[in-house]
Amino acid sequence: MRKIFYTVFSISQICFLLLYPQEALAASKEGMQLWLNVLLPVLLPFLILTGILIHTNMAGKLLQPVEVIWNKVLGVSAAGAYAVIVGALCGYPVGAKITSDLYENHQISESEAKYLLTFTNHASPVFVRTYLCHICLKDQIPARTVFGIFALSDLTIMLLFRFVVYRNKIQFLSADKKKKTPVSSSSGAFLDVSIMNGFETVTRLGGYILMFSILSACISHFWNMKNLIGYTLSGILELTTGLCRLQNANIHMQWKYLLTLFLTAFGGICITFQTRSLVTRKLSMFPYITAKLLNGITTVLFALFFSKII
Numbered sequence: 001m002r003k004i005f006y007t008v009f010s011i012s013q014i015c016f017l018l019l020y021p022q023e024a025l026a027a028s029k030e031g032m033q034l035w036l037n038v039l040l041p042v043l044l045p046f047l048i049l050t051g052i053l054i055h056t057n058m059a060g061k062l063l064q065p066v067e068v069i070w071n072k073v074l075g076v077s078a079a080g081a082y083a084v085i086v087g088a089l090c091g092y093p094v095g096a097k098i099t100s101d102l103y104e105n106h107q108i109s110e111s112e113a114k115y116l117l118t119f120t121n122h123a124s125p126v127f128v129r130t131y132l133c134h135i136c137l138k139d140q141i142p143a144r145t146v147f148g149i150f151a152l153s154d155l156t157i158m159l160l161f162r163f164v165v166y167r168n169k170i171q172f173l174s175a176d177k178k179k180k181t182p183v184s185s186s187s188g189a190f191l192d193v194s195i196m197n198g199f200e201t202v203t204r205l206g207g208y209i210l211m212f213s214i215l216s217a218c219i220s221h222f223w224n225m226k227n228l229i230g231y232t233l234s235g236i237l238e239l240t241t242g243l244c245r246l247q248n249a250n251i252h253m254q255w256k257y258l259l260t261l262f263l264t265a266f267g268g269i270c271i272t273f274q275t276r277s278l279v280t281r282k283l284s285m286f287p288y289i290t291a292k293l294l295n296g297i298t299t300v301l302f303a304l305f306f307s308k309i310i
Helices: 002-019 021-055 059-073 078-090 094-104 110-117 125-136 143-165 187-222 228-237 239-247 253-266 269-278 286-309
Strands: none
Touching (some): 002 021, 059 078, 078 094, 094 110, 094 269, 187 228, 228 239, 253 286
16 A cells, blocks of 8 residues: 555656746745755754764763653653653654654653653754744744744643653663664764764755655646645645645635634644654654644634633
8 A cells, every 4th residue: 555655756756847837846946945045054064963872872871860740740761851841842743753764773661752752752942932833823822822832832742752652561670671873983983873863864964855745736737725625734744835825815704813823833744744754653653643633733722711801
């Protein structure tokens, strides 16, 4: 079934490229501008530097002095707390990437990695403040309100999976089970591997953005997307493109507000595919997808709740 799906997808997109080259070219340019102007300069330095920390086994050691806080508050180890912090600062899909790298480098257990995937992969503060609040919502909703809603939703999802889904199942690796870095490994080797991994990751993300930008243009050509359902589908397909179309939509501000929050919390199909490509196949994506759907729903519920109070 997977081969059939990819075959049909490829043939349909090739036909669209040949029959409507101008629309396809415009969509490609839009996707590549997003990659070149946003993802490459923002994500690549973080990917390289975090890769160095992971390969030197320093990620967990830096947070080791306050490990008891991470254990009690978040239910994660010191190394897992590193994925939480970096994911919160860098945004999609760095949190999932760091979690997968920590697991593959034997810094965290499989159960902790699955648990971390449910709440470490979300929109970055810069994206929320500049693109979501300022550009899409035109500062009609205070940024502190939006941040508060996202924080409460993330906390709710974390508590749900910690105490309900993974209750008494999260295991921490002991020091003797963690992978030790070979003494012969040089700092130059760490740097080279981290740089190459960083470029490979960001290039892969660019490929997904390109493909989904063309797919979105193809759907828009054959189906009128200028309605509530169309804007929602566009955002679910590719987050940034959907939010861009939604900001100029002729719909009620309340619907626009709720849709932007849901789409940003959920992430969309494109980000899900990006995340899948960066996460080792040893880890199931089902908990992640379930958590992101619940995250989107709880975000809308909190937004409705606060709109009645504020």
